[in-house]
Amino acid sequence: MKAITKQKGLAEIERLLEKESSVFLVGCGTCATMCHTGGKDEVLEMARRLVDLGKTITGSVVIPTVCDAQDREAVSENVKAIDEADCILVMACAYGVQTLALYTDKPVYPALDTLFMGQEMSPGVFSEVCVQCGECVLGWTGGICPITACPKGLLNGPCGGAKNGKCEVSSARDCAWEVIYERLSQQGKLDNLRKRRSLRNFSASTQPGVYLLDGKDGDLK
Ligand code: SF4
Numbered sequence: 743m744k745a746i747t748k749q750k751g752l753a754e755i756e757r758l759l760e761k762e763s764s765v766f767l768v769g770c771g772t773c774a775t776m777c778h779t780g781g782k783d784e785v786l787e788m789a790r791r792l793v794d795l796g797k798t799i800t801g802s803v804v805i806p807t808v809c810d811a812q813d814r815e816a817v818s819e820n821v822k823a824i825d826e827a828d829c830i831l832v833m834a835c836a837y838g839v840q841t842l843a844l845y846t847d848k849p850v851y852p853a854l855d856t857l858f859m860g861q862e863m864s865p866g867v868f869s870e871v872c873v874q875c876g877e878c879v880l881g882w883t884g885g886i887c888p889i890t891a892c893p894k895g896l897l898n899g900p901c902g903g904a905k906n907g908k909c910e911v912s913s914a915r916d917c918a919w920e921v922i923y924e925r926l927s928q929q930g931k932l933d934n935l936r937k938r939r940s941l942r943n944f945s946a947s948t949q950p951g952v953y954l955l956d957g958k959d960g961d962l963k
């Protein structure tokens with residue numbers, strides 16, 4: 743799985759940093775490098791752009807994976823340049839931004855928008871396969887998620903708008919429910935579609951998600 747990101751426009755970044763005159767830049771060597779949104783080249787390019795906007799760049803680092811505890815070490819190795827900066831601009835996914843913020847008191851700003859967690863379906867093609875809804879229905883739907891594969895997130899069958907197997911929202915994609923039907927048919931499990939299932943329990947939604955490794959559920963809502 744990879745965090746799929748896009749860079750924010752320079753105008754938005756300029757607004758975010760309007761009160762900051764010096765900046766430390768952080769890039770990510772994993773997902774953001776793959777997306778060409780926050781690797782070494784993009785960090786250097788961002789530094790050039792910020793200098794053009796009159797900012798001072800006190801330093802930069804590309805952390806191998808910003809969304810884990812490597813940030814602690816990276817922050818301590820760059821403590822002088824970070825101390826000299828008014829803020830940190832993070833060119834990583836939102837997980838990385840929030841992880842880095844655990845290890846510094848400096849204001850931390852995101853340079854990227856996080857779009858989704860993607861699974862590589864073919865080389866260079868990523869698809870959102872799960873939004874962590876908290877009540878998985880894959881066991882009924884032949885392993886195909888109707889929430890991510892159907893633009894309407896329909897849980898109980900097709901909307902009726904598909905044409906020639908293609909989705910009415912986008913003819914570039916197959917109708918999720920036709921794919922589910924075909925898969926269940928191949929598996930001899932079409933009965934799944936006839937079974938009455940209980941209404942979706944939206945309170946099972948895990949946003950904001952908290953899970954404690956000792957097995958207790960966390961609830962910070
Ligand atoms: S049903 Fe929910 S948990 Fe299961 S794959 Fe879809 S979004 Fe993820």
Ligand code: SF4
Nearest residue numbers: 892901909910917918
């Ligand atoms: S055509 Fe199929 S995939 Fe598209 S919105 Fe309707 S049910 Fe969902």
